Amino acid sequence: MFAWTCATVGYFDPALLDCIAARALGSLAHFNAQDLGNLMYAYAQLDHPHGQLVREVTERFVSDEAMLRDDDACVSIAWANLAIGQYPLPLLEHLMEPNRVRCVIETGDQNSLNFLLRLQVLLAAEQPHLDLSLPHGSAVFARALLLSRWSHPRSKLLTSITNALSKITGSDSNFTLEALTTSLHFIDIEIMLDDRGNPIPVPNHWRSWADLQSLIDSPLLCPRLQDLLRNQVSRREVTEPDQSFSLASDWAKLVGGSLEGVARRVAVEVDGPWHYAANCTHTLGKTLLKHRILRCLGWTVISIPYFEWQELKSKQAQVEFLRTKLFTTCH
Structure with missing residues (x-):
């Protein structure tokens, strides 16, 4: 499908997407689940809201039990709805049905696992009145965490911004690089500020695979899931014995940490070319x-677009740019 191809290569053309939507609306009856999922993925990833198309696709999809068995399509259609601020209850109830969630955990469908975690964040922050909760939540979290990839080569762009930030905050101990959130996103740079806007030294919360044992031993997990997760931890301890990861501040309550004295938590997102359309500077879905999920979790999000940073011709200009971004946004 052409819309899916555009999304895959990051080509953004609003007029073309409107034309595709107009044609699709007249022929949705001929689309299968994968077609509908791919179509919605395109509009969500290219961040081109089309309310009528999303609504009609969703209605067609949830009315067909056979289509609902396509997990990838479910996730894509739900994402397209979230992108336009819609929370279609029948689709969300299906996504969070206990037996389906258990199946997703056991099969290790990381795309679905991550989406469920992030959907839970959005529901709690934006739709607290909806009577929806994620079943087997601790198992979803543990399974998704163990499936995550931790190797993130540090880009020259991030290094350059980090150097400038060190001059502003006075020390690189006043921020954390590549911090893992409870939504299993990596924040490029996390800064914590006191009520005067001064950086607070960040506790160095590093964790290894062995530290996940408390999650696995949770009485909320059935023995079968506990065995599955223990085996996965054991494999990663063998294959990645030195692997550790830095935890973001939203883990504080889970790991016995404290946010005392913290007035504001800032997530600096270093947005390189892959965050934008290939043919323009339109931000991808x-x-x-x-960014939306990080805000729901309590962060002030500051985006540093690569094309703005590249325009800065001196280190002093970089420092001033970052200082303005940081203190204008946070005050």
Whole structure:
């Protein structure tokens, strides 16, 4: 499908997307579940809201039990709805049905696991009145965490911004790089500020695979899931014995940490070319969704677009640009 191809290569053309939507609306009866999912993925990823198309696709999809068995399509259609601020209850109830969630955990469908975690964040922050909760939540979290990839090569852009930030905050101990959130996103740079806007030294919360044992031993997990997760931890301890990861501040309550004295938590997102359309500087949907979830979790999000940073011709200009971004947004 052409819309899916555009989204895959990051080509953004609003007029073309409107034309595709107009044609699709007249022929949705001929689309299968994968077609509908791919279509919605395109509009969500390219961040081109089309309310009528999303509503009609959703109605067609949820009315067909056979289509609802396509998990990838479910996630894409739900994402397209979230992108336009819609929470279609029948689709969300299906996504969070206990037996389906258990199946997703056991099969290790990481796309669905991550989406469920992030959907839970959005529901709690934006739709608290909806009577929806994620079943087997601790198992979803543990399984998704163990499936995550931790190798993130540090870009030259991030290094350059980090150097400038060190001059502003006075020390690189006043921020954390590549901090893992409870929504299983990585924040490029996390800064914590006191009520005067001064950086607070960040506790160095590093964790290894062995530290996940408390999650696995939770009485909320059935023995079968506990065995599955223990085996996965054991494999990663063998294959990645030195692997550790830095935890973001939203883990504080889970790991016995404290946010005392913290007035504001700032997430600096270093948005390189892959966060934007290939043919323009239009921000892509996955990046916007991440920023939205981080805000729901309590962060002030500051985006540093690569094309703005590249325009800065001196280190002093970089420092002033970052200082303005940081203190204008946070006050």
